[in-house]
Amino acid sequence: MQEGSLYRGDIVEVRSSREILATLDEQGALGAMSFMPEMIPYLGRRFTVSARADKICDTIGSTLRSRRMTDTVLLDDLRCDGTAHGGCQAECRIYWKEAWLKKVDKLSAPAVAQNAADIAALRARIEPNVRASGEGEGDDVRWKCQVTEANRASAPLSNTDPRPYFNELLSGNVGPLTFVEVMLRAAYMQPMHRFKILRWPKGPNVKSPPRPEPLNLQPGEWVRVKSQEAIEATLTTTGNNRGLHFDIEMVPFCNQVMQVRGTVTQIIEEHTGRMLRFRNECIKLEDAVCSGKRSTGRFFCPRKIYPYWREAWLERVDPPGVPNSKHGRGAPAKCPGGEAAATQWEASGSDERI
Numbered sequence: 001m002q003e004g005s006l007y008r009g010d011i012v013e014v015r016s017s018r019e020i021l022a023t024l025d026e027q028g029a030l031g032a033m034s035f036m037p038e039m040i041p042y043l044g045r046r047f048t049v050s051a052r053a054d055k056i057c058d059t060i061g062s063t064l065r066s067r068r069m070t071d072t073v074l075l076d077d078l079r080c081d082g083t084a085h086g087g088c089q090a091e092c093r094i095y096w097k098e099a100w101l102k103k104v105d106k107l108s109a110p111a112v113a114q115n116a117a118d119i120a121a122l123r124a125r126i127e128p129n130v131r132a133s134g135e136g137e138g139d140d141v142r143w144k145c146q147v148t149e150a151n152r153a154s155a156p157l158s159n160t161d162p163r164p165y166f167n168e169l170l171s172g173n174v175g176p177l178t179f180v181e182v183m184l185r186a187a188y189m190q191p192m193h194r195f196k197i198l199r200w201p202k203g204p205n206v207k208s209p210p211r212p213e214p215l216n217l218q219p220g221e222w223v224r225v226k227s228q229e230a231i232e233a234t235l236t237t238t239g240n241n242r243g244l245h246f247d248i249e250m251v252p253f254c255n256q257v258m259q260v261r262g263t264v265t266q267i268i269e270e271h272t273g274r275m276l277r278f279r280n281e282c283i284k285l286e287d288a289v290c291s292g293k294r295s296t297g298r299f300f301c302p303r304k305i306y307p308y309w310r311e312a313w314l315e316r317v318d319p320p321g322v323p324n325s326k327h328g329r330g331a332p333a334k335c336p337g338g339e340a341a342a343t344q345w346e347a348s349g350s351d352e353r354i
Contacts, residue, residue, distance in 0.1 A: 005098065006073050008172040010049040012101040013109075014042045017118040021125060023099045028126035030097050032153040033072065034146050035126055037084035039094060040119065044112030046104060047075040050302075051173045053095055055164045057298035059305075060151050060271045064193075064297040066164065067154035071098045074302055084130050085145055086137045086275050090267040091284075093303055095146050095153075132273050142273035150270075159190065159297045168300040182293050182300065193296040201228065201246045203235030208242045215311045217283055221260045223314040225285075228254045231313045241310050242280050243354040245344045249290040250307050257317060259286040264308055278354050282308035307344055 006012060014020075017040070023030045053072040058065050072095050082088035132148075134141035146153075157164050165186075169179045192198035217223065225231075228251055234241050261284040269276040289304035 005071070006049050006052070006101065006103065008049055008051055011046060011104050011107050012049060012073075012075070013046045013104045013112070014039075014044060014096075015100055015102055016112065017043055017114050017122040020100050021118070021122045023097070024125055026125075028129040029149070029153075030099060031071070032149055033095055033097055034129065034144065034149055035097075035100065035122075036080065036094070036145060037123065037127055037130065038080045038082070040122070042075075042078065043114050043119070046107050046109055046111075047078065048107065049073045050076055052171050053302060054167055054171060054173075055157065055300055056150065056154065056303055057292070057295065057301040058151065058156070060148075063156075064295075065159060066157045066298050066301065067151065068157050068164065069095070069154045072096065072153075073098060073101070075101075077304070080145070084127065085143050085268060086141065087266065088143070088145075088268045088275070089262070089264045090147075091306055092145075092147050137275075139275065141275065143268045143275065144273060145268060147270050148268065148273045165300065173302060174300060178293075185293065186296075186299050189294075189296050198296065200239060200248050201232055201235065201251065202237055202239040203232045205234075205236045208236055208240065209234055209312075211242070211280070212312050214281065215314065215316055217260050217263070217281075217311060217314070217316065219260055219262045222257060222317050222319045223260060223285070224257050224317045225253045225255060225309070226313055226315060234310070234312045241312060244280070244282065244308060244310060246313070247290075247307050247344055248294050249292075250288070250309075251294070252291070253285070253288050257320060258288055260284075261286045261306070276354075280354060281311050282354070283311060283314065285309060 020035055020043070024035055028034055051074045053069045053074055055066050056069055058067050074093050075096055078094045079091040080088070080094055082090070130144060132142040132144040165179075165183065168174050169176065174182070189198060231246055231254065235246055239245055264278060264282040264284055266275055266277045268274070284306045288309075289306055290301070292299060292301035292303075295301065
């Protein structure tokens with residue numbers, strides 16, 4: 001471990017607006033990593049380091065590879081709410097440069113009051129940089145955030161270099177049992193992926209089946225994720241349903257009873273910066289995030305991205321604990337191994353739209 005670096009379990013305090021401003025260039029970034037307006041509410045507050053962001057998945061280059069970040073960590077489950085970026089609903093985890101944090105002894109402490117003039121100066125530096133081009137929130141705007149600039153703030157990693165994988169264990173990001181589990185899976189998935197014999201979820205349809213009767217799911221409702229077989233029946237031969245990919249990282253949630261987190265109508269497209277507006281329903285489920293345990297070339301990614309679900313893959317159920325409820329929490333489906341798309345909405349050459 002590198003002396004002075006932050007690691008999983010460390011308690012930190014986000015530095016003041018003045019201290020953070022002193023680290024930023026004219027683009028409002030440190031090492032191409034933007035300090036975003038959505039991060040201002042966390043100034044002076046204390047959090048726990050949940051992981052080092054040394055190895056992240058590349059969702060920009062569509063390479064099914066990982067990238068190397070330096071001096072960057074993730075705190076608790078802090079996520080961007082998109083308020084300064086046109087209402088993006090992706091809820092990406094926020095990257096924190098270590099220079100923006102200081103290690104402290106205890107978590108419980110009042111937030112440090114921030115000077116209003118210092119916050120105004122910080123905003124003046126970072127707010128003009130949330131757009132790469134365009135004005136307002138129209139379709140011509142190209143947004144700029146930590147995720148759109150992630151490749152500039154990182155370097156590519158080789159899939160055949162074992163050192164980044166072992167670093168995840170040495171840094172404390174993953175425990176020994178998880179490390180062994182994922183490495184055993186990678187040992188057979190990577191060669192199968194290379195020789196194009198790795199099975200990933202796909203269906204029999206040339207085009208997506210007609211959309212079923214809408215469920216109109218709302219936040220807080222409960223659903224059961226259908227079986228993998230039932231979901232695959234809704235997919236095309238490229239693994240999509242109306243342009244939305246059913247990712248291999250979603251398989252373990254099959255047969256599970258879960259709560260609806262919300263409906264997604266728009267997100268920033270990472271490789272272009274444009275606002276992508278969904279034509280069809282996309283659902284987020286509580287605690288259903290990418291584990292980084294099944295994605296070839298991107299094992300151990302700590303980003304915990306929320307995948308999106310079609311209502312055709314879900315069925316409404318009663319809340320757990322309701323008398324006479326006919327549902328129960330099923331066991332996770334066995335993951336057969338497969339290949340994840342670089343982004344879930346890749347249409348693999350289809351003209352279908354999400």
